[in-house]
Amino acid sequence: MTNDKTKKVQAPEAAVTEAPYEVIYFAKKHRISQEDAKGIIEKYGANRKEADKAARRISV
Template sequence: MADDKSKRGKPDRDRISLSEAYEVAYFAKKHGLSKEDAERIIKRHGSDRDAADKAAQRLK
């Protein structure tokens, strides 16, 4: 799913796009993960940021 830059606000902030390298990099840096671990979490939990954040916290 492509990230539509014209759609901003809460619905867009609630999602993480694997197709956007900067979003994956930010998620990895935020949680102190490698890029590969971040991608694995996002793939497993989908684009839902809350679910991915919780999974990253459990991984620490």
């Protein structure tokens, strides 16, 4: 007999959504201006993977 408390439940993909970055945090993380960070966040929204890629392209 299995113990229901030990079972791991995987969340459906729709429930695993990412929130967009905060502008100041994102700018500091990638060492870019807040204006650039805001533009990237507006363009890519909650897609953090693509936002990080874009920031790496312009970072100093």
